[in-house]
Amino acid sequence: MSETVEAIMDSAERRIRAGGYGGFSFRDLAADVGVKSASVHYHFPTKGELVAAVARRYNDRVAQAVDAEIAAGTSVVKAWREVFRGALAEGPAMCLCGSLGAISSELTPEVTDEVRHFFDRGVESLMTGGLSREDATRVFATLEGAILIASARNDATIFDAATADLK
Amino acid sequence: MSETVEAIMDSAERRIRAGGYGGFSFRDLAADVGVKSASVHYHFPTKGELVAAVARRYNDRVAQAVDAEIAAGTSVVKAWREVFRGALAEGPAMCLCGSLGAISSELTPEVTDEVRHFFDRGVESLMTGGLSREDATRVFATLEGAILIASARNDATIFDAATADLK
DNA sequence: ACCTGAACACCGTTCAAGT
DNA sequence: ACCTGAACACCGTTCAAGT
Numbered sequence: 001m002s003e004t005v006e007a008i009m010d011s012a013e014r015r016i017r018a019g020g021y022g023g024f025s026f027r028d029l030a031a032d033v034g035v036k037s038a039s040v041h042y043h044f045p046t047k048g049e050l051v052a053a054v055a056r057r058y059n060d061r062v063a064q065a066v067d068a069e070i071a072a073g074t075s076v077v078k079a080w081r082e083v084f085r086g087a088l089a090e091g092p093a094m095c096l097c098g099s100l101g102a103i104s105s106e107l108t109p110e111v112t113d114e115v116r117h118f119f120d121r122g123v124e125s126l127m128t129g130g131l132s133r134e135d136a137t138r139v140f141a142t143l144e145g146a147i148l149i150a151s152a153r154n155d156a157t158i159f160d161a162a163t164a165d166l167k
Numbered sequence: 168m169s170e171t172v173e174a175i176m177d178s179a180e181r182r183i184r185a186g187g188y189g190g191f192s193f194r195d196l197a198a199d200v201g202v203k204s205a206s207v208h209y210h211f212p213t214k215g216e217l218v219a220a221v222a223r224r225y226n227d228r229v230a231q232a233v234d235a236e237i238a239a240g241t242s243v244v245k246a247w248r249e250v251f252r253g254a255l256a257e258g259p260a261m262c263l264c265g266s267l268g269a270i271s272s273e274l275t276p277e278v279t280d281e282v283r284h285f286f287d288r289g290v291e292s293l294m295t296g297g298l299s300r301e302d303a304t305r306v307f308a309t310l311e312g313a314i315l316i317a318s319a320r321n322d323a324t325i326f327d328a329a330t331a332d333l334k
Numbered sequence: 335a336c337c338t339g340a341a342c343a344c345c346g347t348t349c350a351a352g353t
Numbered sequence: 354a355c356c357t358g359a360a361c362a363c364c365g366t367t368c369a370a371g372t
Contacts, residue, residue, distance in 0.1 A: 020189070042354090043355090105258075138330070144315055145313070149311060171336090205368090
């Protein structure tokens with residue numbers, strides 16, 4: 001992956017997590033990277049393809065971070081909690097797939113597929129920790145809602161309170 | 168409130184809950200209502216003022232629906248769960264303040280204030296049911312996350328599973 | 335009091351043209 | 354292979370002009 005492509009995706013990810021799908025333009029990214037907006041379209045023909053690529057990379061990074069916590073001996077629930085908590089601390093910013101999922105019906109299938117995979121993988125991962133599907137769904141929903149409210153209220157302690165005795 | 172203003176707000180609310188803040192235009196609303204987009208600006212000078220007004224009306228309606236359930240003998244937690252479940256069934260659509268809260272840093276203060284009030288009032292309401300602030304925050308986060316994931320996955324049973332034994 | 339057409343700078347997208 | 358300027362229809366917003 002070229003440096004330009006990587007810089008475009010970095011800029012897009014930062015802007016999506018702060019302002020959502022509609023919170024940035026191709027001209028914004030071009031200015032960040034130092035090219036013209038038509039050049040961004042050369043690498044990512046449509047906004048949907050760009051956002052889908054960013055979401056895929058985000059999903060993989062989150063999964064790796066969770067696996068690393070688990071490998072270090074952290075319980076699965078605590079591992080997910082820590083990774084969400086770390087994401088909130090950067091900004092404060094929303095979960096990328098949470099901000100996209102909130103406007104799911106406005107997005108193209110290539111984007112919603114990535115959002116679905118993020119949610120599905122999260123629940124599956126929590127189930128490997130011994131949780132029932134119902135409990136895993138509840139825990140993941142709580143994490144997603146907690147980061148949403150905490151980022152909207154700009155108060156990370158809300159996340160801490162909402163997830164304190166999550167199990 | 169005039170019929171035109173009401174029709175504009177109805178159209179905006181439906182469109183926001185499906186596609187978020189960026190999911191509709193003044194020209195969309197004008198076409199829905201049967202006027203020109205400049206007329207929508209006559210009633211709501213900016214998009215922020217329009218969305219803030221829609222959010223305020225939504226918040227009041229939700230609070231009334233919850234109070235009605237409680238007056239009918241439902242527990243506070245169950246009342247909130249039922250109201251969120253009913254909102255999900257219309258569409259399926261997101262919680263209006265949830266879809267706005269997800270892009271909070273991109274919105275004007277007049278809008279984020281309404282979103283904050285929605286979250287704050289929800290937690291306060293749950294506390295009247297005997298929950299600690301921590302528990303009330305967790306319950307509200309779970310409801311918000313559950314409607315987000317269920318609407319993104321277009322599967323209301325996800326909401327039911329995530330909130331089945333909420334307490 | 336309410337509505338409108340026309341204009342402004344912006345947006346995603348396309349494309350022919352450059353290196 | 355990568356970048357660009359110019360064009361298109363769209364967007365929020367403004368405003369002078371209508372009834």
